[in-house]
Amino acid sequence: MPYIDNSDLPASVLASLPDHAQDIYRQAFNHAFDAHKDDPRQEEVSHRIAWAAVKRSYVKIGGHWVAR
Template sequence: MPYSSNSELPDSVRGVLPQGAQDIYRKAFNNAFEQYKDPDERRGDKSREQTAHQVAWAAVKKEYEKGDDDNWHKKS
């Protein structure tokens, strides 16, 4: 289930990530959801959606990091 806008993202994502990180998450999720539609392309027995969420978080973590204040900040 690809997301057409950030407002459709799960609360667990929208509630913690700033807007720019949400954009990255949404785009990465949507791309991975399409890329891993074939179960043979996924590791283990993870669902298409689980795999897409993992890829999306990994994409966010390339550009953002969680600070000591528990908020996500763009890496310098």
């Protein structure tokens, strides 16, 4: 299901990503969710795409995500 607000994101995303990265994740997930509506793995694919979008702008150093 699409996420209306960042507070609706999974707890693991909220706990690990900074605010801007959460925005990227939410927007990428929602776009992918809509684009893959006929795929039986729609939610799984959307989460993978969202993480890939975050990784283009952020890198995990130690236990923290920081902007590239």
